[in-house]
Amino acid sequence: MKDELVNKIMDELTKKLGNIETAKPEAAAKAVEDCCCEAGCGLTEFVGTAIGHTIGLVIANVDHQMHEKMGIDKKFRSIGILGGRTGAGPHIFAADEAVKATNSEILKIELPRDTEGGAGHGSLIIFGAEDVSDVRRAVEVALRELDRTFGDVYGNNAGHLEFQYTARASYALNKAFGAPIGKAFGITVGAPAAIGVLLGDTAVKAATVDVIGYSSPANGGTSFSNEVILTFSGDSGAVKQAIIAAREVGKQVLVTLDPATELKSTTQPYII
Amino acid sequence: MKDELVNKIMDELTKKLGNIETAKPEAAAKAVEDCCCEAGCGLTEFVGTAIGHTIGLVIANVDHQMHEKMGIDKKFRSIGILGGRTGAGPHIFAADEAVKATNSEILKIELPRDTEGGAGHGSLIIFGAEDVSDVRRAVEVALRELDRTFGDVYGNNAGHLEFQYTARASYALNKAFGAPIGKAFGITVGAPAAIGVLLGDTAVKAATVDVIGYSSPANGGTSFSNEVILTFSGDSGAVKQAIIAAREVGKQVLVTLDPATELKSTTQPYII
Amino acid sequence: MKDELVNKIMDELTKKLGNIETAKPEAAAKAVEDCCCEAGCGLTEFVGTAIGHTIGLVIANVDHQMHEKMGIDKKFRSIGILGGRTGAGPHIFAADEAVKATNSEILKIELPRDTEGGAGHGSLIIFGAEDVSDVRRAVEVALRELDRTFGDVYGNNAGHLEFQYTARASYALNKAFGAPIGKAFGITVGAPAAIGVLLGDTAVKAATVDVIGYSSPANGGTSFSNEVILTFSGDSGAVKQAIIAAREVGKQVLVTLDPATELKSTTQPYII
Known part of the structure; x- marks a missing residue:
């Protein structure tokens, strides 16, 4: 009976501890399933999510004030946005495959100090193209590559x-x-x-x-x-x-x- | 009896886990009650605490070496200090109300990379005045506004x-x-x-x-x-x-x- | 019997929680025993570990490309490396004792923004000498001093x-x-x-x-x-x-x- 009780309590604990563990600094690179929750998928700008609390987004027609303040040439009517809390190298190598595979350009690569309490960087990568389908494809390729580049x-x-x-x-x-x-x-x-x-x-x-x-x-x-x-x-x-x-x-x-x-x-x- | 035991243990755990949860990156913005513990209130420099591990302090007569090294004009005999681990926007907007409401000036706004493992900033804001009652009032207003500006x-x-x-x-x-x-x-x-x-x-x-x-x-x-x-x-x-x-x-x-x-x-x- | 059970469960928990606590931002400065695990001690470059997730290493003959890219004078054939996740002041004061006590020089002191989710710095300190025994000694002294300088x-x-x-x-x-x-x-x-x-x-x-x-x-x-x-x-x-x-x-x-x-x-x- 003791063991039964212990198990019961350990189960309750595991639920609680599970939550906490996702917040542990070095355990940050948790796999996040490719999302298809109603919420995210309702927006045309949403492309997907990946490991490292990474998100992929697109903007089909960037506002002209944003173009100017971001310092992006207006010929890039559409941008793809890849960014995460954990990971810079994995994202940059994934983005490299994305530009090889698509008709898009790399406009920005910025590295925040992050990794959710860990020792490294997060990332913000901006792809540009004239057509939204090109940047969407770039973001899709990069999101898919991340599983490999975190290897x-x-x-x-x-x-x-x-x-x-x-x-x-x-x-x-x-x-x-x-x-x-x-x-x-x-x-x-x-x-x-x-x-x-x-x-x-x-x-x-x-x-x-x-x-x-x-x-x-x-x-x-x-x-x-x-x-x-x-x-x-x-x-x-x-x-x-x-x-x-x-x-x-x-x-x-x-x-x-x-x-x-x-x-x-x-x-x-x-x-x- | 089992349930009684489980509850007893969960109580002990909740105490331990409660501590840990305050250290979770994104849960950092925990409300901290306005303090009146004997410790803090013993110091005349102590004004109060607020959400985001924020503290408010005043110095009535800033030392001249501090004035010089901080790069603060000596006419500001008194300074008010507002700073926290989590939050920059909330503190800046709160400080804006404080300068509107009091006879004090904003001398410094600095944003450390913090939020206790989260993705954002903490803050250090310095108010200045000739009279300590003015900066104390500014810090009090700002501390009180934080509850709203974290909304x-x-x-x-x-x-x-x-x-x-x-x-x-x-x-x-x-x-x-x-x-x-x-x-x-x-x-x-x-x-x-x-x-x-x-x-x-x-x-x-x-x-x-x-x-x-x-x-x-x-x-x-x-x-x-x-x-x-x-x-x-x-x-x-x-x-x-x-x-x-x-x-x-x-x-x-x-x-x-x-x-x-x-x-x-x-x-x-x-x-x- | 209740208390016995509670103790049993608390023991299991303490093991789990112990792990988590080492990841807590402000509890980062946990003592790490001087290492003699087979793994680490197999490498001649390994000197030891210390509090604050600190490691000490030496390189006897630094590669010439590394010398150049690190901006280190080639007369320092050997370097000692002291670095940790948590602590800058403790490491710098420990390194100060190390240079006093040994025939080595301080080449670099760099402060990452770290402390594993805490509010402060980690550190990277490079010692240089012509002979590896000198930098090894410097790293040893510094590792040993850390227990005091974290006091x-x-x-x-x-x-x-x-x-x-x-x-x-x-x-x-x-x-x-x-x-x-x-x-x-x-x-x-x-x-x-x-x-x-x-x-x-x-x-x-x-x-x-x-x-x-x-x-x-x-x-x-x-x-x-x-x-x-x-x-x-x-x-x-x-x-x-x-x-x-x-x-x-x-x-x-x-x-x-x-x-x-x-x-x-x-x-x-x-x-x-």
Whole structure:
């Protein structure tokens, strides 16, 4: 009977605790189902939602005062808006696939300091086109890509690691990181930032890559996040090798700050 | 007897969980009773507390080294200090009423990136006067106004919406947002920032208003918060109409990111 | 029997809640045991961990691309890396002891906006030397000092107070705060920032000290944290007296925002 009681109470608790856990800093990257609630779907501007408290929206005819204050050329009559609370790298790499796959351009990439109490960024990405169907398609592609680009994000209560790779960088990566267009490109991210320094050094020693940038909490490239980000391009195999070496080291180091929690991919690792 | 036990345990838990819940990112704007605990009230500098982990303080004779390092004119012998963990718009609009109602001036408005893990700002507002009774009165008015100005703040685990309106902007709104003094003025805020873009576009299409500013995570106007803020002035009816249209859309969109939670006013909506 | 059951369930809960509590904004500064898990200790770069989700690492031979992108002189073949999610003052004062005690230099001090949902900073500090044993020693000393330098950090759900004192400032304090080398130096920190203003004024009125700097959320010296920091030097006794007076007032004021929680030192107060 005792156990029965314990179970009963644990059930009630689990409901309560479940709610709280979604608010935990490093557990922020919770999967949100593709939405089809009556509320959201009633608006033509609504495209969908994705992991990381991410939302996709479109505006078919941007108001002229908005064009002006946002600093967007009026030829982009329609804009697509992709933004979330958790995730910058995943969103930028997803947006890169979106511009490759559609007739749209990247107008803005802004990184708020967010992740819902975690150590990193959220994101706000604006696509532009003359036709709303083009930006809608871009937002759809990006939302769908996020499941993949969160694959090499690993977090625990102490921080997170992120790795991204593309065989061919396009305009989103060029705008955000200065990636050479058409070349293989990768990033390593470690938080707390101390870990990111080691990841960067490990990556560049593991293969012959060209370092594009080093971003740190107060030296530019971040919005005061607790991350160090290294970005590099090179031969496809070398970029991948650099990332894999850094990932191996990063996992060993981050786990020392929270030994009780197993370090798992947010979705499924894609860099193999 | 089982139920009795369950209740007993749930009581103990509720105490523990209550503590934790106040630390939940989006639940940050918890009401804090006007304090009269022996501790706080023992200090003559203490004025009171309010919603959003907000505190009000006064200093009757500011030290000359503080005057100099803070960059405050020495004619302001006394300062009033209003600051909180959660809320910038509510505090600025509350401070605007305070300067209208008292013989004090607004010396500083600073917006930390805060909200206790949420997507927005906290605040630090400094009032100045020659006489301490004037700044004390200003802080008292502002603390009391916060209950109203949190009325059109709506939050869930994914983000928040904020709407503010005044029929006649005064010096606090002019200093913080460049609001034309004496005119009706309003703001729309959406977080994550993607939602704020849509709110802004909705507002300016709904009525004839003059857009004063567009603030976004990394383009100025925010302290890297995950918000887009649109500010506008115009005829009283038009400003209100713009806000109400944006609020309607905002609620439909934010709920898609956290469908399980009902979106409610932090206190009582005041824009009607 | 009831009590037995209650205890049993509370035990299970405490395990679950314990996990959650480490994610609570203001409870972030949890002690993490000096690590000797197989994982972390396998890497020669790993030095140890400490309170505040802090990690210490060394790189014996920094890659030349990293040297360049980090903006570090190549004569510093080896670097030591100290960084954490919670704490800037404690880390800078700990690093100051480390440079006094070892043959290493302070190359970088960067303050991310962090504290895991709290109101303050995390930190990234880079030591440099020609020999890896020197930077390893510096990181070891700093990790060990953290237990002391967290001693006058006091937090509750609403904010935190921090006080630091040294009888003789060295190069880390000079680099971070402009502290005159060799003189007694102290800081007062209050969050939310409103409390920090009062702490500063209280400190400078309590003793004859020279104010070095006033940092606030958006006026420089912070990374948009919700803190006001006052830094000052002077005679050893005066600096201590200023701090102790501010600490007394700070505790009375911060408790008004969260009267249910007792305000305790994170470890053991050291300024006496």
